[in-house]
Amino acid sequence: MDSNSSNTPATAERPDSAVIDASIKVPVLFFLYAAAAWLVTASVLGFIAAAQLVQPAFLADYAWTTHGRIVPLARNALIYGWGFNAAFAVLIWMVARLCRTPAPKWGTTLVGGLFWNVGIKLGLTGIIIGQSTGHVLLEMPGYAAAVMFVSYGIIGAGVAIIFSRRREGSMFASQWYGLTALFWFPWLFTIAQYTLVFGSMRGTAQAVASAWYGHNIYALFLGPIALGALYYLIPKRVGRPITNYPLAQIGFWSFVFFGSFGGLATLVGSPVPAWVQTVGVSSNFMLLIPLFAIAVNLGGALLGGTKAGGSGPALKFFKLSLVSFIIVGLLTVVLSLPSFSHTIGLTFVGEALDILHWYAFVSFAFFGAIYFMLPRLIVQPWPSGALITAHFWATVAGTIIVISSLFLAGFAQGAALNDIENYATFADVMGAFSGYLVALAFGYLTLLVGSLAFFVNVVMAIYQACFSKSTASADTVFGSPAAMEVNS
Amino acid sequence: MNRGPYLFLGAFAILAFSWTAAILANQLGYGAVTPHYDSLAGQAFPAKHPGIVERGAQVYTDLGCVTCHTQQVRRADIGSDLARGWGERASVGRDYMHESTVQLGSNRFGPDLRNVGARIEDPNVFYQMLYAPAEDSAMPAYRFLFDEVKVVGQVSDDALNLDAPTGYQIVPTERARSLVAYLAYRNDTYAYPETNFVPTEPEAESDDEAAETEEGH
Numbered sequence: 001m002d003s004n005s006s007n008t009p010a011t012a013e014r015p016d017s018a019v020i021d022a023s024i025k026v027p028v029l030f031f032l033y034a035a036a037a038w039l040v041t042a043s044v045l046g047f048i049a050a051a052q053l054v055q056p057a058f059l060a061d062y063a064w065t066t067h068g069r070i071v072p073l074a075r076n077a078l079i080y081g082w083g084f085n086a087a088f089a090v091l092i093w094m095v096a097r098l099c100r101t102p103a104p105k106w107g108t109t110l111v112g113g114l115f116w117n118v119g120i121k122l123g124l125t126g127i128i129i130g131q132s133t134g135h136v137l138l139e140m141p142g143y144a145a146a147v148m149f150v151s152y153g154i155i156g157a158g159v160a161i162i163f164s165r166r167r168e169g170s171m172f173a174s175q176w177y178g179l180t181a182l183f184w185f186p187w188l189f190t191i192a193q194y195t196l197v198f199g200s201m202r203g204t205a206q207a208v209a210s211a212w213y214g215h216n217i218y219a220l221f222l223g224p225i226a227l228g229a230l231y232y233l234i235p236k237r238v239g240r241p242i243t244n245y246p247l248a249q250i251g252f253w254s255f256v257f258f259g260s261f262g263g264l265a266t267l268v269g270s271p272v273p274a275w276v277q278t279v280g281v282s283s284n285f286m287l288l289i290p291l292f293a294i295a296v297n298l299g300g301a302l303l304g305g306t307k308a309g310g311s312g313p314a315l316k317f318f319k320l321s322l323v324s325f326i327i328v329g330l331l332t333v334v335l336s337l338p339s340f341s342h343t344i345g346l347t348f349v350g351e352a353l354d355i356l357h358w359y360a361f362v363s364f365a366f367f368g369a370i371y372f373m374l375p376r377l378i379v380q381p382w383p384s385g386a387l388i389t390a391h392f393w394a395t396v397a398g399t400i401i402v403i404s405s406l407f408l409a410g411f412a413q414g415a416a417l418n419d420i421e422n423y424a425t426f427a428d429v430m431g432a433f434s435g436y437l438v439a440l441a442f443g444y445l446t447l448l449v450g451s452l453a454f455f456v457n458v459v460m461a462i463y464q465a466c467f468s469k470s471t472a473s474a475d476t477v478f479g480s481p482a483a484m485e486v487n488s
Numbered sequence: 489m490n491r492g493p494y495l496f497l498g499a500f501a502i503l504a505f506s507w508t509a510a511i512l513a514n515q516l517g518y519g520a521v522t523p524h525y526d527s528l529a530g531q532a533f534p535a536k537h538p539g540i541v542e543r544g545a546q547v548y549t550d551l552g553c554v555t556c557h558t559q560q561v562r563r564a565d566i567g568s569d570l571a572r573g574w575g576e577r578a579s580v581g582r583d584y585m586h587e588s589t590v591q592l593g594s595n596r597f598g599p600d601l602r603n604v605g606a607r608i609e610d611p612n613v614f615y616q617m618l619y620a621p622a623e624d625s626a627m628p629a630y631r632f633l634f635d636e637v638k639v640v641g642q643v644s645d646d647a648l649n650l651d652a653p654t655g656y657q658i659v660p661t662e663r664a665r666s667l668v669a670y671l672a673y674r675n676d677t678y679a680y681p682e683t684n685f686v687p688t689e690p691e692a693e694s695d696d697e698a699a700e701t702e703e704g705h
Contacts, residue, residue: 053597061631068551069550071555180495200588203518204584204592206589208511260502261506269560269562271579271581273514346567346593346595347595348595348597350594350595413596418567
């Protein structure tokens with residue numbers, strides 16, 4: 001691959017951007033609405049689950065709302081509801097823009113999107129009424145998975161059609177990430193359903209398959225799409241292209257290769273073959289390579305940016321997302337060292353790392369991308385600057401509180417579990433860390449406030465787009481990228 | 489990397505490799521593990537689960553008990569599992585071979601349940617825990633697994649010795665019975681040939697754990 005400037009996305013908006021945006025506007029706005037609605041749902045469920053840790057009697061009288069069902073509901077709503085819908089929106093828009101190709105038609109993609117969300121609702125209902133399969137991120141019963149699989153195929157075919165008609169010859173880093181993720185998910189999903197839901201592997205091989213799949217939803221789908229969005233939008237937003245493309249290539253291939261084994265590291269100490277655990281831990285160490293490559297690529301663009309007015313919400317979320325990506329990469333390595341992993345295994349630290357991956361890195365990248373793309377799609381600024389501010393600060397504060405309380409709880413829990421002299425009974429162990437769980441519930445409540453602000457803003461924006469006709473193009477409405485993000 | 493086919497070929501190779509190593513290799517490696525036939529005892533271990541235990545496993549799965557309870561005893565050099573009496577030995581893969589849904593779990597918000605049937609022998613203790621957990625317990629009550637039945641004439645044989653409003657008795661549902669049967673069945677005591685290679689006492693600093701353990705036994 002040559003590293004001349006034609007390989008980086010042009011920093012100026014193409015003249016045909018408005019046509020491309022108009023061709024995908026309806027399905028993308030639908031995905032954004034669905035994503036924001038699921039985010040609120042997931043935040044409510046997350047808060048209920050955290051409150052139940054503090055107050056076990058809360059909503060415990062019905063099987064439907066018992067803690068063991070609320071937790072998978074919250075997790076599935078967050079990943080398949082918010083994460084996937086947001087990923088579809090970002091992916092469709094990014095691929096159409098980078099291929100400089102309008103979508104031939106949007107009706108089928110919209111139908112696929114509707115059925116994807118019907119599938120999730122079926123699946124969550126299945127969990128509520130007691131049909132959970134019991135495997136992390138595969139709890140939804142098989143019939144719901146079948147609906148999701150077919151609708152994913154329809155949505156994915158729409159993206160593939162745009163790609164096959166592309167007018168832009170070169171492929172950018174964002175497309176490597178986005179298109180390969182698009183291709184990997186159905187494969188991963190099929191393997192997982194076949195080995196765990198429709199068929200069944202024997203014994204603890206199930207645990208290996210489950211850990212492999214659960215982590216790859218991050219490492220081979222949501223993570224790559226988030227990185228794709230960062231690779232596309234950070235250079236665009238700061239007006240400085242990615243300069244070192246060979247490094248981007250190394251970053252891409254090593255991230256997906258080593259990332260695909262990362263889930264196995266969660267099985268340290270479990271009754272699975274020792275080599276499985278070793279492969280997982282060593283892959284986590286090898287992830288330092290893409291961590292370095294990606295940090296240099298994106299950090300370089302951020303630090304060397306020239307464009308003024310770089311303070312919109314999109315850029316703030318991109319910066320925090322990149323910082324979280326670096327933090328979680330380093331923490332994963334440090335916590336894989338035996339002196340740590342023997343303490344934090346089977347504690348809340350695992351959940352803390354998950355929230356770092358899914359929320360602080362992936363979701364922040366999606367938030368930034370949505371703040372950037374939605375005004376361009378509706379050719380109007382965001383309806384409320386105050387709601388943007390509320391969403392940003394509540395989300396940042398909530399994420400920090402949730403992650404730090406989970407880490408503190410997990411370390412105290414692990415230390416107490418290993419210290420049998422001072423914490424002889426399980427009630428003693430609980431006493432060592434239950435205080436942090438109050439902070440956790442408060443953190444989830446803060447996240448809920450942020451999600452509501454975001455949801456209201458998205459709904460208002462879509463409402464505006466439907467009921468106030470604007471014939472102007474983005475170029476005439478907005479002077480600068482920053483002007484598109486805030487309603488000034 | 490400007491050409492789609494190379495990208496997809498690479499993407500295919502990566503997932504194919506990851507799948508081969510993580511899924512296929514394990515399936516071939518121990519996916520076909522068989523029970524161990526003990527000629528002295530005249531039976532194979534682990535034994536197949538009775539029907540009520542299998543139904544209890546479904547209750548355990550659909551209520552999401554795995555959210556707070558693990559079912560795995562780790563080696564002595566990794567955690568305090570053995571010291572806490574959560575098992576006589578570390579769990580091995582073969583222990584799980586008859587389980588339709590393996591529920592290893594990832595967070596110990598509650599105690600490990602792999603051998604809870606060895607620790608608690610009286611089923612009434614399980615019923616008590618599910619109906620009205622101890623004051624200092626973080627576990628919710630599972631009242632929906634019990635029926636509050638008006639006493640008409642004699643008290644039912646199935647009624648539990650639990651705090652009931654006057655004139656009422658507490659009767660476990662079929663789901664509660666299955667769940668308790670499942671919990672009472674959690675007991676891995678049989679020593680397979682491979683369990684002798686798992687350290688049961690914390691080892692001194694050593695590079696060759698397997699050799700040390702063999703000497704130790």
